[in-house]
Amino acid sequence: MDAILSLSLLYATAALALVLLVRRLLRRAFGAGPAFGLWLLPALALVLPCLPGLPARWSVLPALRVLPDSMATGTAGTDAAMSMPWLRWLWLAGASVMLLRLAVHYLRLRRQSRALPMAIAASLRHALDDFDPRRLRLHPAGPAVLWAPRSLVLLPADFLDRFDAAEQRLVLRHELTHLRRGDALWSLIAGLAAALLWFHPLAWVALPRFRLDQELACDERVLRDAPRDETAYAHTLLHSVGLSPMPALIPWLAEPQLKERLTMIQRHRPGALRRRAGVAALAVLVAGSVFVAQAATNNRKASSNLTFNARIQPRYPEAAIKNKEQGTVVLKVLVSKDGRPLRIDVDPATKAAPDLVESARETAMQWRFNPALKNGKPVEGSARVPVEFNLTPLPSKTGQDKAEKRSSK
Known part of the structure; x- marks a missing residue:
């Protein structure tokens, strides 16, 4: 919608x-x-x-960045803020x-x-x-x-x-x-x-x-x-x-x-x-x-329901944090007419540890999508969702301001 x-x-x-x-x-x-x-x-x-x-085929959605819980403060609501209800x-x-x-x-x-x-x-x-x-x-x-x-x-x-x-x-x-x-x-x-x-x-x-x-x-x-x-x-x-x-x-x-x-x-x-x-x-x-x-227009590709999915974030596995594992999992989601995932496959080009892949897949099965449209009617569609697991926290606004001040001097 x-x-x-x-x-x-x-x-x-x-x-x-x-x-x-x-x-x-x-x-x-x-x-x-x-x-x-x-x-x-x-x-x-x-x-x-x-x-x-x-006819629409694959819809490539924006990458979702996943941080460890200790670093995720201020980032969990990013997608919800983007939707701005x-x-x-x-x-x-x-x-x-x-x-x-x-x-x-x-x-x-x-x-x-x-x-x-x-x-x-x-x-x-x-x-x-x-x-x-x-x-x-x-x-x-x-x-x-x-x-x-x-x-x-x-x-x-x-x-x-x-x-x-x-x-x-x-x-x-x-x-x-x-x-x-x-x-x-x-x-x-x-x-x-x-x-x-x-x-x-x-x-x-x-x-x-x-x-x-x-x-x-x-x-x-x-x-x-x-x-x-x-x-x-x-x-x-x-x-x-x-x-x-x-x-x-x-x-x-x-x-x-x-x-x-x-x-x-x-x-x-x-x-x-x-x-x-x-x-x-x-x-x-x-x-x-x-x-x-x-x-x-009307053969619109499937897209993510940002408002709903922002409440369901993938968890960064503790074992992956301990082993310092990072990577991007590219999911290929088959979306049903009602916006629910029917099947989730992993793109062969994905280079990430198995526990990261499993965390991304389990979470994606709970997501909801805006279904694809053909001739004005919802149909099955496909979406590619990159899920990026990263141990490096995003710079805070305060940190960015300080860095800009130092560079200006």
């Missing part, structure tokens, strides 16, 4: 960095729609370790707080929204096309789209006074385009991902850029269907009141987005051929990512 989570985080980091680097270039070359599609990559990256891969609890606490914050904000938005008066609904019927007016709500944060099992359009109480008839039509067309594109759901997924990656700096850098790219893609789609409305659309944006970005909500205009959106309207937008080329390039990029993942 630790290996899968680590790979997911690594892939998500690489995907976020890639999107942040190329989103502007892709937008200028192929349009805002394909550029927004780039945000599929981080979502895909999180599940890449669960995709089918290539407290990091999981810290992440879980932070994610719980962020998810609770998102849920409270969403419920507050739903509770504060009210049914649209029939008079306003009747006035807007000409701009709604076939949209169900029961999905319109009054809320001070409107105009905006709010995710729900059937996503809602929020309108301010002064919507009819704030915008004239032409502007009302443009604003509602924009919000309905969000609904047709499924943007409300994507915004919810982005908010959930940001909550789970609360500790990741790139996640917080990416979130406002995701929202901007979403708005640009929606604007482009609206103006592609009605190119003659460019001037009126820009005028409506320019005279709108910007809102601070809020979780679970897609406002008509967020404060930091005005300049970019007006620039996109004024700039010549790519034609259909270039947009299709952008979609094709995006499909190739996604397919290539999946192909690379097949070779690196």
Whole structure:
């Protein structure tokens, strides 16, 4: 499980960095729609370790150093420290707080929204096309789209006074385009991902850029269907009141987005051929990512369960200490589907006394492993575990500091 989570985080980091680097270039070359599609990559990256891969064979694990009991002070917990289970609890606490914050904000938005008066609904019927007016709500944060099992359009109480008839039509067309594109759901997924990656700096850098790219893609789609409305659309944006970005909500205009959106309207937008080329390039990029993942993830090799195994250390045999025997025992462990050792053999290249070999084998039979995966299912796998018996203690931190001071003099 630790290996899968680590790979997911690594892939998500690489995907976020890639999107942040190329989103502007892709937008200028192929349009805002394909550029927004780039945000599929981080979502895909999180599940890449669960995709089918290539068969795995031997997994070589880090060497385990064994010292006599009298010298082992301060070293027995090394593997346990490496696993750092407290990091999981810290992440879980932070994610719980962020998810609770998102849920409270969403419920507050739903509770504060009210049914649209029939008079306003009747006035807007000409701009709604076939949209169900029961999905319109009054809320001070409107105009905006709010995710729900059937996503809602929020309108301010002064919507009819704030915008004239032409502007009302443009604003509602924009919000309905969000609904047709499924943007409300994507915004919810982005908010959930940001909550789970609360500790990741790139996640917080990416979130406002995701929202901007979403708005640009929606604007482009609206103006592609009605190119003659460019001037009126820009005028409506320019005279709108910007809102601070809020979780679970897609406002008509967020404060930091005005300049970019007006620039996109004024700039010549790519034609259909270039947009299709952008979609094709995006499909190739996604397919290539999946192909690379097949070779690196889901046929994961067996690995040691560090948290469990750190509590079961091999004993340095007293006879070996007396005879000053040292050496590295290389164990070849056949790991079952449930992570238990089925068979333990000793690599012929091992050069160690028999009592050291026997101590390493007896202890390894009590260990647990993360099983190998093939096509997402646990299978039997193999791991090579070097166990180093050494009579020379590791230098202490104090000793290292003293040595560094002497060398500096």
